Amino acid sequence: MRVYISADMEGVTGLVGADDVQMGGRDYERGRVMMTEDVNAAARGALAGGATEVLVNDAHSTQRNLLVDQLHPEAALVRGRPKPMTMVQDLDAGFDAMLCVGFHARAGTLGVLSHSFMGHEIEDMWLDGRPMGEIGFAHATATALGVRVVMLSGDDAACAEMTEWDGGVVTAPVKFARDRFAARLLPSAEAWKEIEEAAAEGVRAAAEGRPAEPDDAPRTLAVRWQSASVAQQLEGIPGVRRRDDRTVETEGPVPALYRLFGVFMGVASSLTGQAPYC
Template sequence: MKIFLSADIEGTAGIAHWDEADREKADYQEFRELMTGEVLAACEGARAAGATEVLIKDAHESGRNIIVDRLPAYAKIMRGWSGHPDSMMFGIGSDFAAAIYTGYHAKAGSEANPLAHTTTTRVSRVLLNGKVASEFTFNALCAARYKVPSAFLAGDAEICADARALVPDIETVATLEGFGRASLSISPAQAREAIFNGVKTSLEGLSSRTVPTVDGPYEVTVEFVNPTDAYRASWYPGASICGPRAIGFKSDDFFEVQRALRFLLD
C-alpha cells in the first residue's frame, strides 16, 4: 500500500508567527524540527496500518524543510519545486491508496490562524465556484483527479472543519486555534500521538473512503491584495478581470484550473 503525504508547516502544533516558518529566521529551526516530527508520526501511523511506502512532498516554501536523515527506510521524499501544476501534490498518481496531509492551515481571508493564507500572501482570497477555497481544497481535488481519496489531515481547527465539509469521512487532528495574532495549541507531543493514531485509523478504514467529484464546470476567482498583481495575472490566457483586484478563470477541466493557478499565483 502506497501513501502520499503532503506536508506544510503553518498548521504545525505550537506555531504562531511567520518567523517560525521562514528559513531565514532563527525561530525556523525549532519549527522545522516540529514539522518533521509530525511527518514522522504520520509515516509511523501509515506503516502501522500496512503501508509499504510513503511518498512525502515537502510542500512548504522552499520545499526543503523536512530533516531527511530522520526519515524511515520505507519513505521517499519529493523536495523542491518542479513547476508542475500539481504543486503541493507533485508525485501523486493513481497507484496510491490514499493522500494524507500534515501542517495544513486556514485559507486566505480567515482569522483562524495567524499564518492563514492560500499559496501566497499576495492574495486576500481565492474562490472556487463562488466558495472561498483553501490549499486543501485544490489539493484534495488534485488527488481526486487520480481517484485517490484524502483520508487524513492535521492542521488548525478551521482547516479541519473545511476538510470535513469537502470530504465528510476524512479523519482530522486539530493542532491549534487562532485568536488574532495569537494561537492556542495542543502540545507537539500530543499532536504527534494524535497524528499517529489518526493516520492509522484512517488507513485501516480505506475501503469506505469517498473521493470528491472532479466534474466541471469550474470558475476560480483570485482576489489580489495589490492591483498591479491583478493586472499582471490578467494576461494569462483565458483569464479576465472580474472586479477590483480580482481575476477570473473558467474551465470544465480541473487540471486547467491547476495550470492557471500555477501561473496566476506565481
C-alpha cells in the same frame, strides 16, 4: 497500498509565528524539527494502517524544510522548487490515499498563520463560487485525480475547514487558535500520537472503502488579488479574464487549474515581492 503525504508548515505542532516557518527566522530550525516529527508521525500511522509505500511532498515555501536525515526511513521525499504542481507534486491516480499534514486555514479566517498560498497577496479564492484556500484546492485536485483525501492535521480552524469541505476526512487538531499568531498547544507527544492515530484511521478507511472515481469535468477558478496590477497581467494568459479590477477567473479540469494557478503565483511574485504574513 500507496499513500501520499502533502506537508505544509503553518499547521505543524507548536508553531505560531512567521519566525517559526520562514527560512532565516530565529526559530525556523526548530520549526523544521517539529515539521519532520509531524510528518514522521503521519508516516508511522499510514504504515500501521496498511500503507506499503509512502511518498512525502515538502510543500511549504522553499520546499526544502524537512530534515532529510531525520525523515522516516520508509518515506520517499519530493523536495525543492520549482515544482509544476507545488503542494500536490507527483500525486497521481496510482495513489490510494492522501494525507495533509501541517495545513492551515484559508485567507480571512481567524486561524494560526491563516492565508491562501501567498500571504496577503491573495484575498480570496473560489472554486465554482465556493470559498477555497489551500485545503480546498488540494482536496479538489486529489479528488479529481481519483485519490481520496483521508486525513488532515493542523490547528482547529484548519480542521474545521476540512470538515466543512469533506466530513469524511479524519482530522487531528494539534493546536487551538487564539489569534492569527497565538494558540493553545497540545503537548508535543500528545499531538504526535493524535496525528499517528488519525493517519492510521484514515488509511484503513481508504483500504476498506470504494476507490474514488477521477473527474475531468471543467470547473471555474476565481482569484481576488490585493493588487489590480496582478489581475491585469494575468489577463494576458489565454483563457483568463478579469471579473473586476482585482479578480480573475478561468475554467478547466481541476488538476489543470492547479498547475495554471502556479503560473499565476509566479506572475504575482514577480510584480509584488512582498513578504507573507504582513
